[in-house]
Amino acid sequence: MPLSLALRLRRRTLLCTIAGSVCASMVHSAEHGVSAGEILIGQNITLQGGKNRYGVSALDGIKLYLEAINAAGGVHGRKVVLRTLDDDSKASTAEANARKLLADGAFVLFASQEGGPSTAVATVAEELRVPFFGPMAGSPNLRRPHSPMVFPVRAEHRDEFRALMEWGKRTGLKTVAFFHADSDVGRAHLENVKLAAAELGMNVTLVLPFKGDVSDPQLDEMARQITETQPDMVFNHGSPGLYGKLIAKARKTRLKTTFMAVNSGSTQLAADLGPLAHGMVFAQVVPSPWERKHAVAREFQEAMAKSRPGVALSYAGLEGYLTAKALVLALQATGKDLTRANFVTALERSNFDLGGMTVRYSAKSHHGSRFVDLSMFSRDDRFIH
DSSP states (O other): OOHHHHHHHHHHHHHHHHHHHHHHHHHHTSSTTBOSSEEEEEEEEOOGGGTOHHHHHHHHHHHHHHHHHHHTTOBTTBEEEEEEEEOTTOHHHHHHHHHHHHHTTOSEEEOOBSHHHHHHHHHHHHHHTOOEEOOBOOOGGGTSSOOTTEEOOSOOHHHHHHHHHHHHHHTTOOEEEEEEESSHHHHHHHHHHHHHHHHHTOEEEEEEEEOTTOOHHHHHHHHHHHHHHOOSEEEEESOHHHHHHHHHHHHTTTOOOEEEEOGGGHHHHHHHHGGGGTTOEEEESSOOSSSOSSHHHHHHHHHHHHHSTTOOOOHHHHHHHHHHHHHHHHHHHHOSSOOHHHHHHHHTTOEEEOSSOEEEOOSSOOOBOOOOEEEEEOTTSOEEO
16 A cells, blocks of 8 residues: 555544544533533532531431442443532522532532522522522422422421421310511411411411521510410421520420421430420421331431441431432433433433332422421430331
8 A cells, every 4th residue: 555545544544533532522521510420410508617417417418328329330320429518508608609519510509408598509500590409408489489490309398387287286286386587488488387377277376587696685585475375386497506595495484385396407406405305396308217117218227337337327317318319310310311401301200219208390390209207306315206
């Protein structure tokens, strides 16, 4: 073969090889956060530098599940890489974090915590048309009005409030007091409480709104109002630390009122109040992590024993674990052609069984799970269901 012809053929082969590599690279990098070997997930969460116990435990539960999935080969051959930023329980920081995560190439936004920060992340997701999967918050505005890019997993606070009130009605309780943040979200929760009370034939007899800078004298006044009004039951939205102080002040009067709370504050309240928490009823949006009634709880227990020996089980850890499991199931359902549009389409056609908890989405409803269980903090310092 003439030398010039051989050189031309070799050059052509080289160019085709380079072009093929470029084309393959373009295919793998066509979607933000997706490469041949990785899926980058952007997470904003409330850790407060390690002070937020629920956030820290939830993040560890997420990592526990993703570690196992990645060790088994990932999702369709891609490892799931989590990049996490701490919002310090500030909505403005959460919004900035969400924008940074997306600017840095995250495929989707994932698993925030707390109502204010989660709402801020949802706003960014809707603005930039990026899926926001698994916010670990019960705010009503994550579901109403319908947000096409937001996909909660856990039940919302409205489901928890109703479960607490239904239990109260079954046990003869009739009057309700509600301790809530004096914010748009808190007032939306109040309207949901009033609506549920009307449907159940109960009465909201005391409303206790609070600002972030509420003082001890103001809490003393709220405790006095509880003592005077004598509601059958009291429950809260947000700020378990403040709610714990209010309960401690009100308990000094030997009230017969039943104090209740939503899931995210249960562990902190029990730890902070000690014996004063005995008899409190809590709504939980995940099964008991200590019992073995649900497959996902058994799976979580076994994973913890294997990878986190000696680390205590918790509701937060299980919520993180099952939220990560739901994410992986959604990624698997999307298939190898992983794009944001395909991810949303797959979600809106899917029902996921997480192991005793069902998560459902459709084009018109992204409610997720409606699972709510009730627990009581017993005299031997355990949550019993």
